[in-house]
Amino acid sequence: MLDKTYRPAEVEARHYRLWEESGAFAAGARAEARPFTIMMPPPNVTGSLHMGHALNFTLQDILIRFYRLRGRDALWQPGTDHAGIATQMVVERQLEAMGSSRHQLGREEFVRRVWEWKAESGDAIAYQVRRLGASADWARERFTMDEGLSTAVRKVFVELYRQGLVYRDKRLVNWDPKLHTAISDLEVDQREVSGKMWYFKYPIEGLEDQYITVGTTRPETMLGDTAVAVHPEDERYRGVVGKNCVLPLVGRKIPIVADTYSDPEKGTGAVKITPAHDFNDFEVGRRHGLPMVNVFDEDARLNESAPEAYRGLDRFEARARVVADMDSQGLLAKIEENPMVVPYGDRSGAVLEPWLTDQWFVDAATLATPAIEAVETGATRFVPKHWESTYFEWMRNIQPWCISRQIWWGHQIPAWYGPDGHIFVEMTAEEAHLAAAKHYGTAVPLTRDEDVLDTWFSSALWPFSTLGWPEPTPELERYYPTDVLVTGFDIIFFWVARMIMMGLHFMGEVPFRTVYIHALVRDEKGQKMAKSKGNVIDPLDLAEAYGSDALRFTLAAQAAQGRDIKLSESRVEGYRNFATKLWNAARFCQMNGCAPRAGFDPKACELALNRWIVGAVAEVGAQVTAALEAFKFNEAAGALYHFTWGTFCDWYVEFTKPVFSGPDESAKEETRAAAAWVLDQILHLLHPFMPFITEELWEQLAPAREHRLISAEWPEHVPALGDEHAAAEMDWLVRLISEIRAVRVEMNVPAAAKIPLVIKDASPVTAARADAHRDIIERLARLESVAFADEAPPKGSVQVVLDEATLVLPLADVIDIAQEQSRLAREIDKLGSEIARLDKKLANADFLAKAPAEVVDEQRERRKEFAETKAKLDEALGRLATM
RNA sequence: GGGCGAUUAGCUCAGGUGGUAGAGCGUCUCGUUUACACCGAGAAGGUCGGCGGUUCGAAUCCGUCAUCGCCCACCA
Numbered sequence: 001m002l003d004k005t006y007r008p009a010e011v012e013a014r015h016y017r018l019w020e021e022s023g024a025f026a027a028g029a030r031a032e033a034r035p036f037t038i039m040m041p042p043p044n045v046t047g048s049l050h051m052g053h054a055l056n057f058t059l060q061d062i063l064i065r066f067y068r069l070r071g072r073d074a075l076w077q078p079g080t081d082h083a084g085i086a087t088q089m090v091v092e093r094q095l096e097a098m099g100s101s102r103h104q105l106g107r108e109e110f111v112r113r114v115w116e117w118k119a120e121s122g123d124a125i126a127y128q129v130r131r132l133g134a135s136a137d138w139a140r141e142r143f144t145m146d147e148g149l150s151t152a153v154r155k156v157f158v159e160l161y162r163q164g165l166v167y168r169d170k171r172l173v174n175w176d177p178k179l180h181t182a183i184s185d186l187e188v189d190q191r192e193v194s195g196k197m198w199y200f201k202y203p204i205e206g207l208e209d210q211y212i213t214v215g216t217t218r219p220e221t222m223l224g225d226t227a228v229a230v231h232p233e234d235e236r237y238r239g240v241v242g243k244n245c246v247l248p249l250v251g252r253k254i255p256i257v258a259d260t261y262s263d264p265e266k267g268t269g270a271v272k273i274t275p276a277h278d279f280n281d282f283e284v285g286r287r288h289g290l291p292m293v294n295v296f297d298e299d300a301r302l303n304e305s306a307p308e309a310y311r312g313l314d315r316f317e318a319r320a321r322v323v324a325d326m327d328s329q330g331l332l333a334k335i336e337e338n339p340m341v342v343p344y345g346d347r348s349g350a351v352l353e354p355w356l357t358d359q360w361f362v363d364a365a366t367l368a369t370p371a372i373e374a375v376e377t378g379a380t381r382f383v384p385k386h387w388e389s390t391y392f393e394w395m396r397n398i399q400p401w402c403i404s405r406q407i408w409w410g411h412q413i414p415a416w417y418g419p420d421g422h423i424f425v426e427m428t429a430e431e432a433h434l435a436a437a438k439h440y441g442t443a444v445p446l447t448r449d450e451d452v453l454d455t456w457f458s459s460a461l462w463p464f465s466t467l468g469w470p471e472p473t474p475e476l477e478r479y480y481p482t483d484v485l486v487t488g489f490d491i492i493f494f495w496v497a498r499m500i501m502m503g504l505h506f507m508g509e510v511p512f513r514t515v516y517i518h519a520l521v522r523d524e525k526g527q528k529m530a531k532s533k534g535n536v537i538d539p540l541d542l543a544e545a546y547g548s549d550a551l552r553f554t555l556a557a558q559a560a561q562g563r564d565i566k567l568s569e570s571r572v573e574g575y576r577n578f579a580t581k582l583w584n585a586a587r588f589c590q591m592n593g594c595a596p597r598a599g600f601d602p603k604a605c606e607l608a609l610n611r612w613i614v615g616a617v618a619e620v621g622a623q624v625t626a627a628l629e630a631f632k633f634n635e636a637a638g639a640l641y642h643f644t645w646g647t648f649c650d651w652y653v654e655f656t657k658p659v660f661s662g663p664d665e666s667a668k669e670e671t672r673a674a675a676a677w678v679l680d681q682i683l684h685l686l687h688p689f690m691p692f693i694t695e696e697l698w699e700q701l702a703p704a705r706e707h708r709l710i711s712a713e714w715p716e717h718v719p720a721l722g723d724e725h726a727a728a729e730m731d732w733l734v735r736l737i738s739e740i741r742a743v744r745v746e747m748n749v750p751a752a753a754k755i756p757l758v759i760k761d762a763s764p765v766t767a768a769r770a771d772a773h774r775d776i777i778e779r780l781a782r783l784e785s786v787a788f789a790d791e792a793p794p795k796g797s798v799q800v801v802l803d804e805a806t807l808v809l810p811l812a813d814v815i816d817i818a819q820e821q822s823r824l825a826r827e828i829d830k831l832g833s834e835i836a837r838l839d840k841k842l843a844n845a846d847f848l849a850k851a852p853a854e855v856v857d858e859q860r861e862r863r864k865e866f867a868e869t870k871a872k873l874d875e876a877l878g879r880l881a882t883m
Numbered sequence: 884g885g886g887c888g889a890u891u892a893g894c895u896c897a898g899g900u901g902g903u904a905g906a907g908c909g910u911c912u913c914g915u916u917u918a919c920a921c922c923g924a925g926a927a928g929g930u931c932g933g934c935g936g937u938u939c940g941a942a943u944c945c946g947u948c949a950u951c952g953c954c955c956a957c958c959a
Contacts, residue, residue, distance in 0.1 A: 005921070190956085197959080215959055229959095263958075271959045280957045341958090386887070393886065393955070489954085520953090546921095557907090558896075568895060570908050577921040588918035634897070638906075653918075 002590055002700055006583035008547025012692045016130060019695075024710045025135045027075035027479070036072035037482035038064055039463050039512070040136055041495070042144065044083035045118045046090050049128035051567060052488060052520065054539035057134045058552045059518060059559060059633060060486045064135055065688040066628050067483075069714035075479050077466050078129070078136035080122050082145045084455035085179060085347050088409040091117050107408050114409050118143075131540055133548050133691045135710070142466045144458040145411065152465035153458045154414045154427050156506060161415075161425040165363045166403070168415075168423065172282045173402050175355035177300035178348040181406035182359050184454060185399055186493055188343045188352060195340040199268065199333035200326055202228060202245040205253060212237070212245055212256065213333050215267035217340050218277075219326070220318040222247070223306045224295040225254055227273040229284055232258035234269050248331050249322065250307055257288050276356045292356060300353045315353070360404040360413060360451070367501040368395045374500060380510045383631050387489060387517045394493050401498075403454045410452030417447050460498035463511035485512040488520060516631050518559055542572050549690035550576035556689050557637040578641060579693050582686070585649050586679055586697045592660050594676040596702050602677055607667055609659070610674040611726035613652045616643065617681045621717030624685050637689055644682055651734060652678065676701075684715050 019025060027035070038060050043053060060076065068074035088102075091114045095101055102110040122143065129136070142149060160166040173182040198219050201211035212228055225247055230237035237256070244253040254273075261284050262271050275285025276294040285292060297303040302310045302318050310318050326332045343352040372395045374380050375388055382388045404413060416424045416432040422439065424446065426432040437443045458465070467476040481503070487496060496515055503511030542551045553575040554567070602614040620643040627636035652675070659671045679701070687694040687709055698709035 002918090004919080217959070261957090261959095267959055273959095278957080278959085280959080283957090338959095341956090390887070390954070397955085493955095568908080571895070573921080574907055577919095580921045581919065584919035584922085586918085591918065638897075642906085649919085650923090657916095 002583065002587040002697075004584075004587075006547075006580055006693055006696075008549060008579070008692060009544065011696045012131075012133070012548055015692055015695045016133065019135065019708070019710055020130075020138065022708070024708065025076070025137050026139060027073055027137050030071070030073040033071055033073040035075060035479050035483075036064070036067040037075045037077070037479040038484050038486065039466065039482050040076060040078045041485075041487050041491075042079040042081040042142075042459065042462065043125050043129070044086055045080050045122045045125065045143075046083050046086045049125060049132075049539055051537055051539050053129070054132060054551065055518060055555045055559065056486060056488065057129055057132055058555045059516070060484075061132070061134045061136075061552075061691075062556060062633060062688040063484060063486070063628070063631075065691060065710070066714070068135070068710070069684065069687065069712060070716075071713065073478075075140075076134075076136040077140055077142070077479075078126070078134075078138060079142035079144070079462075079466060080125060081459055082118070082143065082410060082455060084405060084410040084452060085181070085183075085407060086455075087114060087118070088407050089179070089347060091409075102408065110408055128540060131543060131548065133552065135691070140466070144455070144462070148468065149458060149461070149465045150411055151427075152461050152469050153411045153453065155470045156461060156502065157414055157453070157457075158425055158427055159506075160362065165366055166360060166425075167363070168358060168360055169400075170356065170358050171361075171400075172276070172279055172354045172356055173359050174343065174345075175298075175300075175353045175357065176345040176348050176350055177296075177298065177353055178350035179345065179407070180298050182355075182357060182402055182404060183345060183347075183352075184402050184456075187346050189346045190341050191344050192339060193342050195338050195342070197267070197336040197338035198323060198326075199335070200248070200272070201331045201333050202248060202272075203331075204240055204256075205244040205246055207240075207243070210240075211331075212240060212270050213268045214270050214272040216272055217338060218319070219322045220302070220310075220315050221274045221277045221295070222272060222322060223250055223302070223310060223318075224274045224276050224293040225250075225272045226252075226275060226285065226290045226293055227254050227288065228256045228270055229259040229262040229273050230256060230270045231260060231262045231264045234262070234264045236264075236269060248329060249325055255288075255290075257284075257290075259284050259287065277354055279354055282354075294356050296353060296355065298355075300351075300355075359402050360415075360453075362401040362403055362457075364398045364401040364501070367505055368398045368497075370504045371395060371497065371500040374504060374510045380500060380512060381514055383514055383516045387492065387515070390489070391492060391497060395497060401454075403457050404449075404451040405454055406451055408452065410455060411458055413449040413451050413453060415449040417449070419444055456494050456498060459495055460502040461506075463499055463503055464507050469506070480507060480511070481509050482512045484514045484516055486516045486518065489517045490520070492517070514631075537567060537569075542569070546572050546576035547579060547692070549579050549693050552691075553578065553637060553641075553689050556633040557641070559633040575641075578645065579690060581645055581649060582682070582690075583693065583697070585644075585653055586701060588653055589675050589679050590701060592656070592672065592675070594672045594679070596676045596680055597673040600673045600677050602674070605670055605674055607659075607670055607674075608726045608730060609652070609655050610670055612730040613648070613674065613678050615727055616647055617678055618717040620647075621681065621685055621715055625714075625717065628688070640682075640686055640689065644686070648678060648682065651730075681715055683709060684712060687712075 023029070027037075040060065041056060043049070064074050064076045091110070092102055094117070095105070095110075095113075105113065126138070126141070130138075157166060174185065174188050175181075176183055195217050197215050197217055199213050199215050200219070200222065201213050204210045204212055212230075214228055216222065228245055230241060232241075240256050241258045242256065244255050246252075247254050256270075257273070261280060262269065273281045273284050273290065274293075275281045275290050276292040277296070282292075284290070293305055295302055295306045296315065300315045302313045302315070304311060306318075310321060313321060323332065344350065345352050372392060375382070375391060382391065414425060414427060414432075416426070416429070416436070418424065418436055418440065422436075424432040424435045424439070426435055429446075429448070432446055432448075433443065436446055461469070463482055464476060464480055467473060467479055469476055485496065485499075499511045503509065539551060550572050554572045557575065558567070558571070602617075605611050605614055620639050623639045624636045627633070627639065656671050656675055659667050662668070679697075683694045683698050691710065695709045698705070698712075
């Protein structure tokens, strides 16, 4: 016998273990089946599971379990990401706490420490993912720095280099002065801050007491100015273009150049040009062949290119000093308050510095072309569709991707430098030496590039590197391209776009057919969850308190497309209650001997009650299937919730009670079998959402079954299984009982009291119907105290006699009449609109003049027909109203 | 400056292709009939952000305004 309440904690661990040990998660067992593949977005090894992960993994698991039940060879490829900078920072912080640093340890030892830390942390996150019930193929778990995946990374780098799509270049990059590494544009966090605009006067050479005034938000960079630019058509400066000015504090002569970059409307119309420290100025510098004076070192302190007095100063100290010095020389024209946007590193939080360095880049624009096309043609589609415009927007304006990072944790770039700086890009050091020997005619010492690759470089290969590429493995052949990618919109650029580019380039096919973009999970006030705000809800806490099933169901039920999820605990509690409800319904079935019957044929049921529920199951089954195919998780969850609670528990189970306590043995037996069948169907349909409780019930209700629910077969329901007649009967009954209940409440009749309900009804429709229902209503009588009166009632009405009071209620026929009325009213509306339209047309002189006579006649004829029909319906409506 | 999205019951949210507004939680009333009080039966509560337009009919389509949120962007 089932316990009175379901206790998830005791059940979940056991089933998960049994599933995993029995190989239920493993792909490849169904060699003849069509594969269904999802690549798990690899969580960072640094992280612990947050609510976004919980949503992400839940949705994927629902899909995987759904398609697995449908007989597909389901592969859910799990793994973790090495998360270069993030992970390195974590370990560095630990070292710092121990009074050490990575530089003290040296590269090799430091990397060894990170590996050590990764071993612990990686296990922790994998445990957390399992705790949610994720049925991933753990035997195939990969890590982005595995040997195989590292080979793939080198192979891709080498090939792209040879194709000219990876190159080394000296350009301005976003430099993080705290982490001492370049980062990509995407890792820059632009923040609005209040700042100032300083106006400096630069003396013009050869013109006594004449100045050109420039505005700047970054005074300290003036030490690296190499020009002043004005707009070529700006009359104010026509006379000075071509002259030099003397850069104050430095003494350098710098030209005044004409460039359209300068906007006459902005500031003074003259702008200082610092090619080494500003992305725009860099371009201006290129156009005019200006020298690039880099005045910062890697810490963003002033270097030896700055005048003596400023060397070694931090950039912000230097700012104050420059302003003060300019002021004291009378060259500070004015200061304005100026809100501005400042770039911050998304990891370090430091203010970034555009800095001139040698870095490796990917020619993203070239790779983007086919990737744009793939989405345009629908080879890959986004769900919801509007994310495609976001994708296009970015891809069509894509910039070179800076992929080198000056850190130690990651894939070291496979590039070696000869004594003269010649670059050898090869898979291994041996090959590099061979290539060098060939190049120089003799063996030479090589030095390897110190840098590692952006962490997203390796994750971009995830859909094929995890399947064994570059080896032509059977897995690659079978599971690529994958079916669905489930992820959040925050990494469309970081990850999704790059996977599409790399997949197309190296596999010749898109990596996934569908990208399902889900919402962000926020707290119940709509705030983004963040440790600093203290509003983080740990998904595992909720899973402990309410069960993983309840958490999963909550997430699925709220996963409507296109909106953020505000998670509230009361919602989780509600779905925990739902699990308990299901549990108790199963308990009821068990208590009444409703065990699954082999060979039970739902279509063969005779009782209206059972024919009805069979149809209702078919309907909800078809709904759930369709909703999941369309990624409408909330619709599927909602349909199941309402069917299970609102239909199965509230009505069907209640209706079975009089049957079970009645004398009709064959009715009892049929109902036992049907109830067991319905419950079984519910377990199947609910399993992707609530795998644990359904598996537990499956086991307890019929312990002898040879396979587990996870490996069962999805019931493919056709709505045609339904019995319209039975549905109509039950619908009538449900309405009847609802009315009785309403009356009872209204009359304040105690529930325990017998209600001598008398249905007096002479209407032929209702009489026939009541007759057809006599058996079930009689059974119902035990439940609701319904009895029939013999004498004739007033026409078209229904009387309910409660004790001595008599009510005339809108029951049965009255309900039908109301329905009929609204149906007719709608038809009349439609006809009215048709008539109005035709009238308009026929009143249109233009139409009458141009249309052939027969067309006009036809329209007139139709108008007449419509009008006649409308009159008939009006009359019918009037008749109904008086009944 | 571009782009996207949102505005529906006290709260959190559902509501393809226009046809009498829904759920959960909360509130109130009644209820311990042997599946379930993590329950049952009921009730109250909404001018679907404002204003226009299309239509016989608009939460739904169009325009506009307001408020909020997110993404992208080189503005001295």
